[in-house]
Structures are given as C-alpha cells and as structure tokens.
Amino acid sequence: MRFLFTLFFFITALFASLHEKSAIVYYGKNISYPMVGIHDYIIVQPSHLSTYSHGFKRYRENIYAYVSIGEIDKTTPEYKEVKKEWVLAKNSAWNSLVLDLKNPECVEFLFSKLIQVQRKRGFKNFFFDTLDSYQLASKTKKQRAENEAALVHFIQEFHRRYPDAKLIINRGFEIINKVHDSIDAVLFESYYRGIGGKKLSYKKVSDADRKWLDIQIKKIKSYKKDIICVDYLSSKKMTEAKNLAKKIVAKGMIPYIANKDLNIYGISSKNAIKREIFTLIDERRLDRTLLEAHQYGGLVFEYMGYVQRLYDINKGLPDVEQMQHYAGVVIWLQDFTKKPLQLIQWVQKLHKSGMKVVFASNFGMPMSDAYLKPLGLKITKKIKHKNRVLAEDDIIGYEIEPSLSVSSSQIEALHSKALLTFEMEDGSTSTPAAYTSWGGYAVGDAFMIDIDKDNIWVINPFEFFKKALGLKELIVPDVTTENGKRLLFTHVDGDGMMNRVEGDFGYYSGDVILNKILKVYNIPHSVSVIGAEISPNGLYPKISPQLMKIAHDMYALENVEPATHTFTHPFFWDKIKNDTLDAKYRLKPKGYKFSLENELSGTLAFINDKLDPKREAREVFWSGDCAPRNNALEYVYKHNILNINGGDTTIMETSPWLSAIAPLGIERGEYLQVYTGAQNENVFTNDWLGPFWGFKRVVQTFKLTDSPRRFKPIDIYYHLYSGSKQASLMALEYVFDWAMKQDSMPIFTSEYIPKVMDYYTASLAKEGDEWLISGLKNLKTIRVEKQNAGVDFERSHTALGVKHFQNHTYISLLPSKNHYLVVDDTVDMSRSYLISANGKILDYVEREGEQHYLFESHVDLKLEFHLAKGCTLTSDPLEDAREDINTTLLLHYKNHKEAFIDIACE
C-alpha cells in the first residue's frame, strides 16, 4: 500500500505541470502581478490594491476580493456602522463580531458596504470568508438550521444581484449541498499544516482532523468543484512548501502554502518565475526619473525580461521576509545613506535568506572598513594613482576600458571572483568589481565612466547583473516587434500648430504637417493637440477657427488617431498639488481653472466632441518635463486614458552609448508611465535652437536601437511646429522616407502603449522545457536570445511563427490569456508557419493539417510564410505579387489591408 502510494505520489508529482490549476492568497500590500498572474485563483484583500492599475485590469477575471460575511473585524472601517441587533456573538480569538445573516438589514449592510463597494471599484469575483462563524452562536439544532438557511440565502442573493460574478467560499461544508451550483471553488485551511492557539502559532494538523476534512473533501469533489487547500508554514520553513504542495496535489486539490499572515508569495501547484529586480534608490535629492539606477539600469533588466522595481531608501528598508519574490536586489544609491551600518546588516540578512545583492556604481556609503568588512571587503583609504590594469574579466571594457585615474581608496575583496584588478602606484592592488558570495559589486570607474555628458559602461551590464544576481535566462515578452516585424509608430505633440511657416506666412505649421506628412505618408499617425492653443477659449481665439479646422481635417483622415497634449501644457508635473497648478508653470488662457480633469479628460472630450475625429481620442502625450507624478498617473489610469512620453532615447553615431537609451517606462506605485521609443526633434535640434535639420539624426537612433540589440520600436516623435521651418520639414520628410522603406509593422501609438503595460505585469512560469506566459493581451511577441531558435508548434498552440533577426529569435503569438511555449534550438521546417506580417492576425484556425489566417493591417499587406513541402497557400484576395524563395513565400498586396490565407498540406 505504501509502495502504491509512493508510486502514485511520484507519478502525480511528475505530471504536475503548468497545466495544473493553481491559486494564491495574498493579503499583503504592493501586489506583484508578475507573481500572481499565472494563477487561476488570485484571492486578495481588496483594500490593498488599486483597481485602476493595468495589472488589476489584466487579471481581473481571476482576481477574487476577500469579504468576511460571517464576522466583522474591529479594524474594519465599516465596523462602527454595525448595529447591536445584528450581532449574534463575539469571537474573542479574532476580536470580531459574529453577524446575523437572518437580519435583512444586516444582509443589506454586507451587500452595500462590503460587496457593492468593491464591485463598483472593479472587482468582479469574491471570496467569502467566515462562513462557519454562525456556529459560535448556534446552540440548538433549530438555530443552526436557521443560520444555515440564511447563509444559503445570502449566497443565492449574491448571484441574483451579480450573475456574472464568480465565488469561492471558505469551508461552508454544511451548506455545500445547497450552494454548489453557485460557487466555483471551496477553500479550506490547515490540511497538513495549520495555525492554532491563542498566539496562532504554526502547528501540524492531527490525523483525526484530517480524516474529518477528507469526508468534507469527498463531498465537494462529488460536485466537481475545485478545492483550494491553504496550509501554513513559517517563512523559515518555506523550503518544505514544495513537497507539501505536491502532497496536496496528489490529493486532488489545489495547494497554497504560505505564512499565516498571507503576506508573502507562497507555493502552489505552479509557481511564477521571479522577474522583478528590487532596486534601492534615494529620492531625497532627485526624482526617480533622473536617477541613474532608472536611466541606465532599467533598460538592461528589461532587455533580459526582468522588471526593475524602484524603492526609495527613505521609506525605510523593507522586511527581508517579504522580499523573497524578487529575483535579486540592486543597491544603486547616488547619495550616501545616513545609516550605513543598517544597510550592511540588511544586506547580510538578504544574503542569509538566499538573495543576491549587487552594489552598483558605489556602495551608497563612505568606503570604510567599519562598514564593508562584514561583506568581506577590506578598504584602504589613501589617494593613489593606478599603475595598470592587473587583470580583467571579459565583461570589462564593454564600451570603454577602465580609466587609470586616481583613486582615493583601494578595495580588497576576500572570497570573491575579481572582475577588475588595478595595480596601484605602490604595488598594492585594488578590485573595484567582483562577484562575491553575497552577489557582487562594481563601483567607481569599474562601473561607468562619465566623459563630459556621456555616461559610458565599463562593465557589460547585461552579463554583470545576470551573473552577480544569478538571474535565470528568460524568454522575453517583447514590445518592439509583432509578427516578426519591427513596430513603427509615430506620435506628434501638438505644440505650435499655429506657428507661421517660414517664408510662407499665410500658412500654419499644422497645415504643413497635414498636407506634407499626414496625407503623404500613409501609415498610422497619432497626433495630439494642446487645448489652449486651438480652442476658442484658449490663447488665440482669433485664429481658433482656422486651427480647429486644421485639427478637424487631420482627425478626419483614416490614418490619424487623435490624442491630447493637455489643455495648458503643464511644464512641471510635480508642481501640481491639490489638483491645482500655479499659472507660471503652464500656459495661461484667460479665465481658465486648472484641474487634472480639465487637462486630461476635458481635453479628450473637447477633441471627441468638437473635432469629430474618425477615431476616438483616448491618449495623453505628456507635456513639459514629461514626469507626471502619482496624482496625474492615477487620474489617467482611473479614466482609462493611455499615456506616453518621457524617456531620453537619443543614442546616435556620435554618442553611441547604451546609456542614451531609456527604459520602456517608469512605475510609480501601481501605475506606469510609458516612455517614447526615441526622443523628439526638440531634443535633436538643441531645444529648437538649431540645427533644425537635426532630427534627421533620429534615423541613427532607430538603427542603433535595432542592432545589435533591438531595444525599441521605430517611434517618429515630433511636434507640430516641425512644419514651420524648411529644414525641420525636410528632416521630417527624410525620416519618414527612411521609415517607409523599413521592414516594419506600422501601428498607432495607442496600440503600442498597452504592449508596454503588458510587459510590466506579465507573469511567467516554467516547468521542464515548457514555459507559461500569462497577462499578454496586446503584447504578442516572445523573444529568445538565440540566433536560430525555434518553437515546438505541437506543444505551443498559441505560437504562430518564428522570425530570426541577427542573434535573436522572435516568436509570434496568437491572442490568448495564457501561452504555453516550448522553445527549441532549431526550427521545424516540416511545418508551415508565419515568418512575418505587417498586419495583425485577427483570426487563426488550425485543423487537420490546414491553417487559416485572417490578417488586417494599416497599410498594404505584406506577408511572409515558411511553406513546408507539400503545402499550398491560397490568398483571398489574390496577392498582387508573390515571391517564392526556396521555402519562403512572400506575398505583396496593393490597396488591400485585409486578407484570408489558407495553407493546406498533403
């Protein structure tokens, strides 16, 4: 019997896979969507998260809001509204009151104050806790029966009110016979390991208790309901969690093992890969957008598939126990911390907990033995010249060789692998970069060198962070590419529509952009306007009719989508306090009252109502310093407004440094500001001081952000005032001419922004050779950092195609909630597949060796397939040109933006 059990357990464990259902119960704050996204059941404390965030919206279907219906805790804000007559009993163990669900007033209270409120906030599904509390107050059979009936009625009423809502109940074994049709799953706690006693200490569950539970489980199983079994382990014993989870899976239940406070990310049948890098910064002096950690570090992690989470040290160092979901910790402080010893002790704790830590750029404290000795670093303080580089790893000299400039202190790293060692003038040595047992460090000139305004990497940041933090090689959700083509979009800030055109004073800049760009280059354009510049209530009421007409004509074009560049063009977003902004920090139209609503929703409404656009305006292109703070970001997320701008991507042939490429965006709390793909002409023309042809150089930016690594899509970002000068117009034409020749997929900006948002919240898991990616809705490409990788199409049902570009492989995906991918080292040429398309896939069906595609694009379609032997491809409408090169088939269409493709194989 024991053998059979072992065998069964082994087999179950072996087949436990990404296809198993899983659950997570997280009651902590600052929820990590990459950690919870892969789960089928995500139970949360609703007050702890924003429902406006992208992550919430993306995973809303699987998120369940915790509601206690049987008891109300004294700490609950609604507690004070509870009337005496609703209280059945006191639960002294939890310091709460047991509610009487028989009381209609009480029931209404629960619905209106606890459930409806969360529904309004955006929660769709619920998790009902404390279902069994009535038992505390049920002394007779009759009382019990009445209370149970009330409970059943409550659940039925819930479904009557919210027919689309899904429900999980905590235990409720006594009523399961009556409510099983109304619930999706039953959760119960403490099967093997639980908590108990006054102090709620961890304990093993007795066999007797388990046997009783087994009877209940059997009953639930008979209704074919999912059972979520939550067991508790202390954080120190979480290493046992995986085995425990396997045992629970073997019992046919969905396991979840975590600490008793449920404020860590515990273990279930499938578990997310840690893809967040905790980065400690200091925002005392500079805003996070201006910090090196973000400007230079963010991109590096993003390219490797990770997400940088910035954390301000001034909020106090977080509890190590609650940091275990991070893939690593980077300490990147531009100013010295005031509490160096505390920081070092924290690093030691992290190390002890198994997390790796990297000190980047400096140690964030004066280099001193007193601080760094505990980390195995010996510091000698004396100003010395360097003689030579004694030894250096391959990752040193990435963009520039280390400098031999003077050094004020020498580092001796004990028990480490030196990456760079200098010999000093007196023969002593110094190691400013090394991998250590606790992670690694690269400081001073071993990290980056500043020459004038250039920040140049000495160390290869990709390799350094990867090895020092022990990061796993990930497949990367990629925002630069779709269906094998580099994305191309263009967005225009509305500044200067009214500028007179040089040499032709009868025309406005907006006219020129309309006639010479928007009408000429037939790709999607996203064009914003500044309300105060064009509105009759704005700064130029006399010419407003002409300007409104220009905007109207622009938005009447099929290939133009509207956006707002705000109403008064705030110059500094941090100056907005209490929903107001001093007039000196914005444009000053007469009689205008500033509010975020007027700036954002108001201007969008103005565009949609007054300018009659073909497409709906729902984007803001940030103005001024492009650094919106939480208040503005929360506003746009709350109102479903997409946002972009900011990020200084200015890499050029004459400043060919990685540091001149910005990350994809920046997070503030749960909200993301999406950065542009490249800087605008204002930057390339030295703040519009000239040379006005300067924007031509953005083509170099596009090239350098494509190869050797594709960091960015092509984003032609400029202002309407570019139409006012001959040189700037010519530059624009040059850039567009170049872009039109590229092998790209043109899209609107509104199609790009959600891809970046997806990137930050995507959740990944891996078992064996199979990957699971959840949370991709708009983002439809996975990058593999290999030259000729392929995908196992048989096991990867949502993978449609493979495109190789330089050293990368781009895998195209179908729209799907979850993607199961198996990446191969080579491509299976015996199967037909999509290589590239400059349009989206609207539909795809595969059956009996046949593939049916429906493509739609913004421009004339261009499709590229690998056609396996014995396969034929037909197109409706018929393509205008077909190129057949070996097994690659290229289809060109003229005046067709939609096509059905059928591939049939023998």
Added chain:
Amino acid sequence: MMQVILFILLLFVSLNAKSQESCYTVQLVSRYNSQKNLELLHAKGYPHACTLMEIGKSVTVRCGCYDSYKDVKKEFLRYKQEYKRASIATTYKYRFENSSISSHVLKSSKKIQVQPKSKQEEELRLMLQVFLYKGDLQSAYKVASLGYKRYPRSYYWNRKMAEICKWTNKTARAMKHLRFVYEIKRDPKIEKELIDYGSSAFQYENIEPLVVNRARANPSEKNIDLMILVFKKIGSPEKVVAVLDEQYQRNPKNTMFLRKALELSLEMGDLELARKYVELLEQNKPYTKEEAALIARYYYVTHKIEKAYKSLSYAKESSYLLQNEDSNSTKHTKKSSYVKYYELKSDLGWYLQDNKAAAIASKELMDIHKARLVDYERISFVYQESNPSLAMEATKEAYEKYKLSYLFYSYANGALNQKNYAQLKKILDSIDESKSSLAKESLYWVIKSQVYRHYGKHDLEEMALEKAGRLEPDNLQIRVEMLWFYMDTKEDGKLDELLMQMSESSELDASAYLPMASAYFERGEIDRASYYTQLLLSMNNPSTEFLSFKFLQAYIYQIQGNEGAYRSYMQDIVKKLKQEAKENPQLKKENLFLSNYLRAAMNVLNPDKFEKRLKKAKKYLSKKNYDEIAYSWAIKNSAKEKSLKIYNKMSKRALWVEFSNAIQFQNHTQIENLLERYLPSLSMGDASQSAYKDGQFALAQTITFEGLDRNGKNKNAYVQHLDLSKERSDKLDVKIAYYDREYLLQKYIKVKNKTYLQDGYYLFSGIDYYKNKTLDTKFLLQVPADNIRLNLGVKRLYSRGYLKANAAYHNDIKNYFEYALGGEYQLSTDLHTSFNIGKNLDSQETTQLLIGGKKDSGDFELSWNILNSTVASFFYEYNHYFSQDGVDLGEGQYFRVNVIKQIRNGYPDLRIGVYYDRGLYDETEGSRGVIDEIQSKNYAVLPENFYNLGCNISYGVANLGPYTRVWRPYAKVTPYYNSATKEYTFGFDAGYGGKIWHQDHLRFGALYTESVNGTGETIFEIYMNYQFMYYHP
C-alpha cells in the same frame, strides 16, 4: 541647326547693341551652358582679365572690353598663342562693368530688354513715381504690375516690382524680380541684397545657387560659412559637403574645407564620411585646435580614446598666446572658439590619468568662463596642494555657478584650510538661509560655526553647532566639531555628555578617534584617550602620522609614566619636523612649525643646543608661544627664578602656567583658587600634590582616585593613590583564616572598617572572632572555644604624620579592655619616625600568651631613606606581659635593624633586605594566672632570648592590597639563622590576589614560619583577605 540659329541671333543682337553700349572682346572658349561645363571652365582658371560668363545657352570666357578693333586684335594675338580657339567677339560693356563679376561663376544670364522708352512707358513711370511719393503702395503695386506686364524684361519694372513686393511682404514675388534684376546686372550689391533678403524672408532655396557660386568663386571662410548656413536652413547639410570637397580638391593646402567637411560629417553622424576627412586632415599636421578637437571627437566616438587624446597633442599653439598686446577680452574671444578642444583635452586627459594636463585644459576653460562642473572639480583636485588658492577659487566659482552644496563645502573647506575667513564669510553672508537648501544641511552650520569661531562669536558658534546637531543628530563630523567647541569653551559637562554619547554610538568610526582621544586627554581620562590612540595605532590609521596625534600620544605616555615611549615619540616628532624643514626650509621661519619643533625638541636636544635653537627661533615665534616654551624649559630645569621672570612677563597666561607657578612658589591661595575653579582641567598629579600639600587630603585622594580611574597606567598616580588610600581611604577589610600554631588551631574572621569623618579624622572599628581548638592536649589542656575582640579608634591625619588612639574590648578567657596610642611623623624628606604605646594589647610571642596573655607595650621606629630605593630602619619595642587575669609574667625587649633595597618598582616589584633582630625576655617566677589552666605543664610563657639574622626577599607585594587591579601572585621568603634553635631556618608568605570589580582586592595565601622567634614553634596559616575601599557620603 538650332545652335546655329541661336548663334546668329545672338550675334545680331550683340552687334546691334554695340552701337550703344558694346565693345570688342577676346573670346577664349565657348561651350554649351551646362553645370558641368560651367564648373569645368571655372576649375581650369583663366588670366585675371578674363571673365567667365553665361550668355544664353552658352558659357564663355571673354577677356577685355575694347572700343577699337585694333586694340582687341593685339590682345587676340597674344591670347591666341595659348588658347588655340580664341576669337574676337562683340559684347555688351555692362558684362565687364564690375571687375568682381569676372570672378564669379554664373549659372544663367538673361537678356535685357533694351528699347527706347515709349511715351506710354514714360507715363507709367511717372504715375508710379507719384504713387510712391505719396506712399500709396497699393496703387504703386498696381501700376508696377502693369508696367511689368507690358515690359517683362525691363530692368526698371523688375526693379520696381522687387522693391514694392518687398515693402508689401510679397516675399516670393520680390525674390523673383530681384533675381531677374540681378541676372541682368550681375551687380554684387544686388547679389548681397538678394542673399540678405532671401535669408531674412526664409527663401533659402532661391539663394542657394547664389551662395554656392559665391563660395566657389571666392571660397573665403565667410562665404563658406554662409553657404553652409543656407544649406542647413534648407535642411540638406549633406549637400554642402560635396562643395567643400570640391573646393578642397582645388586648393589642397587649405584645410579649412576639410575642417568644415569634418565638422558637418560629425554633426550629421556620418562616421564614414568623417573618417575620410580625418584621414585627409591627418596628412596636415600640426592641426589647428579646432581641427584637433574634431579629429579627437571622431576617434572618441569610435571608441579609440588614446588616439583621440594623441590627436589633441598635434594641435598648434595658438598665436594669441604669444600676442601680449592682445587685450584680455580679445584673448577670451579667440579662446572661446577652442572650447571643444579644451573640453576634450580635459576629459580625455583625465580619463587617461594625465591629470595635470587635464587640469590645465580645465583652467583654460575657467579663464574664458566656459568651465563645466568637472573642470572645476579637476582644477580643485590637481591644484589642491600645489596651488590651493586656485583650487579654492575653482570650487568657489563652481558653487556660485551650480549652487551644488558639495561645491560649497569643498570651497569652504579650502577656505578654512587657508584661513581665508573673510571670503568665506562674504559667501556665507550672501546666502539667503530662508530659501537656500544649504541651510537645511548640517554641514553648512558646521562651516558657519567655524567662521564664527574665528571671529570669536562663541554664542553664535554654539548656536550653529547645535543647529547642525539638530539637523543630523547622528552625524559624526558634527559631533567632532562639538567636541572641539566644548574643549575650547571648557564646557566640561557637555563635553563629558557628548563623549559618552559618542563612545556608545554604533556609528562611531575611526575618523572620530583622534578628536575623542584629545577630548578625553583634555578631561584627564588618560585611559580612554589611550584606548582610542591605541585603536588608531592598531589600525595603522593614517591619522597616526599627524603631528597632533604624535604629541597627544607622547603626552599620554608621559602621564602613564612611560618615559621611554614619551621620549621616543618626541624624538620621532623632531625627526619628522627636521625632514619637513629640509624639504621646505621656509618652515624654519614659521611660528607653528617652530613652536611644535621646540616643544618636542626640549625633550630630545641637549640643553645648550636647545637654548640656542630657542633663542634663534624667538623672532619667528609668537610671544605667547615663545613665553610658554621658555617657561616650560625653565620649569623643566628647575630654574625657579627664571620661570618667575617669564611668568611675570606673560600678558595672558595659560591655566597650566598659572598652576605650575603656584606650585613652584607654594602660593596656597592661588592653589586653592585654581583647584576650586579648574580642577578638572588641571594635571592630575599636580592637583593631587597641591591639594595634599594644601592640607586638602580628602580632595587629594579624590583627585588621585578619579585620576587613576581615568588613567590606569599612570604609575605615579598609582603610587600616590596607593599611599593615600592606605593612609586615608575608607576601607573595609575582612580576613578569614585557618591558623595552625603547633598545638593550637584557630579559625578566625577579622572585620575591620575605617571611615573618614572630617577634618582629617578617621574612625576605626573592628571585630575579630576566633574559634579555637587544641591540637595536642599534652601541651594545651584546653582553650576557649571562641573569643571576640571589639575595637573602636580614632585617627587624625596631619600634613606630616598622624596620631591615633583606640580602645578595644576583649571577650576572652577573661574580659578586659585594651587602650593604645600611636603616631607617625615625617622628620625630613628622608627621615621618618613612628611610635606606639598601649595597654592590654594582644601578645603573640608564644602560644600561651596568644591564648591567655596580654601586654603593655611601647615601641619606636626610625627609618631613613638612604637612597630612593634603599631604606634603613631601626625598631625598638618594650613589653610588659600579663596573663588575662592580670598576673605579671615578666618583661621583654625587642629590636630590629633592617635594610631593604627596592630592586624593581612596579610589578613584579622586587625587594631584598637583610635584617637582624633580637629578643630579650625576663620571665617572672610563680603563678601564670589563667595560663596555668590551659597548659598541661608549667612551661615557660615568655620566649627565650634569641636573635635572628637573615634576609628577606619579597616579590609582587604590591598585590597584597587594593589597586593592583589584575590578579597576580606575590611571595615573601625569609631565610634566616635562629639563635634559639641554632638552626638555619625560613619563613614564607605567598599568595595570589587582585581586584574583583573595582576598588577592592581579594587575595588567597598561605604563610609558614619555622622557629618563631625564641619559641621554636611553627606557624602555618591559610587565609583569604578581602579589602574594599569605598566612599561614604
């Protein structure tokens, strides 16, 4: 065919024209008018008198404009020799009107409408003039338009149209007519007008051919720049590179074309193109600075840093550097054009560790007000030592420009180092603290406090420091500053509190050790000071090389009594300063340097030499420093008179000088005053001595006690304190022993207490409890099971001795009282005497006397310190013995002569002595009272006469009493000859003792003596003795 017709037509027109404004000319060559031919002919170059001109569809080179055919023929023959296709032609004179036209390469030319004015036209012209005169531009425009319509090729009407269109902002039209006018006349004035107007009216494309032609014809930098500008305005900088290239081909010596081409290539980011021009420029070394900067920039962006830096070194020295007559502003203007060069030179030089060159380049930038932040930083770093003023100036300028706090601090530190308080104050005064973020930083207030200190505004200084402390309570630097402040202002309470906080702080690091050590030293806590200096020494901290550290450490050693180490440090200081003086002889004239040197040297140099040096240094030393050093020297040499003379000359005296003088001259009032007011700041040894001599014994003891607590290694203090303690301290002394004396076994406990009352009076009390047992009833029949002694006494201390009296109650075989009186007196420095008289005292000469006897006794001792280490003493004692029930037992005398030499002082102390003692007894016959009851037979009670001759060796006896602090063994061995037993025998006392927790002492020991005096008994005792010194309120 067409060509022929055109030619005939042209010839006809030309001939027709000649009658009015034509002339003969030599045509060298004529070709079809195309850009290629135009450029070809232009590139060939022709004699100066020749003009390249476009006429209709042909382009031709014509030389000279002659009215007579004869003249032209002459010239024709001359040209014909070189130009085979030369021919004579007729042409309009205006084509040659301006010689400058001949230098232009013209793209096209229009034929002028040359017709006599008709009446109708005259009327129109008149009409136009009227309207223009009236300023009616609208009507003027209408008339001009009509005129132009009728006479489209008329110079007049085109000119007027151009003017009126300009005035009415019809820019494109104005350009059209202007262009026509220009093509007729080819007048450079019109060309300039065309270009200027074209530029201002943004008609760049219209003027492009003009500026290109101008640049081609006259490739001056001005014309080239104009051409580049126009192309940039059009948005096609790449096109102009080709023209520059072409110009370079024509004039390979002019690298300006290459430079401009390279500049544009780099601006465009076309590195391939840039490479081409870099390679060409590299063939023309040395470069101008602009060229060097461009080449370096190219190499830099292609990651060839060293090559980039090397390129900069090929730059020519600019001539302006040698032109002294240039005004500064002109220099600056010229230098400004080299900004890029210096920036790169500085950046790359710094990167490649050519720091000095980098700083020089940065300095150039600073001179022309183009310095960047890094430039200031580099100047500040490189010139920190060699030119601190410049370094400071750089940081100051940087702060004023960038308002970055660290720059302010950098400047402020420099200013403080250089004692440039006035400038620093000026900057501080200019800061608006209500707005500046500096005022929110603690360091700012620290700096401010230092400036206040300099100006003696101590209240403001304290306020600033406290503000800094509030802003950053844990900041070590602020605390250190506060330490110095409290030291300076003698705020001892605050200083102590701060020291305690700092020493307990978890943030404490080595940077605070030296100031803390200094503060502790200041407070007389030598142990604590020594702890921190030793920490620094063990860390090999660089601060241990500072002079301040060395002096401090030396003084610590001195106070600890470690003369050797003290001298060694002083020697080290002298050596170091000598070396410094060797490297920088100027130092020998500096007050601070000399002061330090002499303070150290007085311990090292021989007196004559030192005095010579002191005399020599006098003129460079400040009066205060000189006086103090001279005073120290006088004191050191016990030159009382001299010291007084110096003392009297001093206008402002340091505390230590005042105190030292008071001691020297035993000025008790002054001593009392100083002790009262400045006790914590005075030297512990001196203060204690002074208090003692002043009769303030308790104070003296307190001083030594506290001093020792702070400076445990101070042997002088230790000895001083030990003496005072033994003599004067409140003390509890408990002894428990197991005492075996042949036939008697005693177990006893003795508890003694000594308490200071006041005015030198002490109260003694004690209780002794003995348990007795006979070990051999053959000798001792019985002994009392136990006995008690209760003692109470008074002691009065005097400056040179004491008197004491006590009474004791004995509960023994019989109960009785004991009375005693004793005293000591210091006869002179070397001679010391003591005496005791008593009644019913304990008598221990024999076992029987011990159990049942007592004695009346008087003794006297005289001791003489022959040498510091050797003492000779004589002791005499007269005893009259009784039994406890009062039966006279007889008399005895005892004397001892002892000479002891201290071989070693300090643990392990070692003493060796020789002695001779003698006992003479005369026992009374008859009953021995109660003693008869305790002994089995009628044994003699008094000892036999005896003498002992022996020596005593003692080792570590310091460990017998309190303040030995560490646990150590001690031993005393006494081998001697005993006349009573006629044997060589011995005694010893050995044990192990040390402190348990503070001012206490515990020892375990055993003693053994054979042949006790004249009895031949042996004594063996094991004991434990605990002594505890305490304060009482």
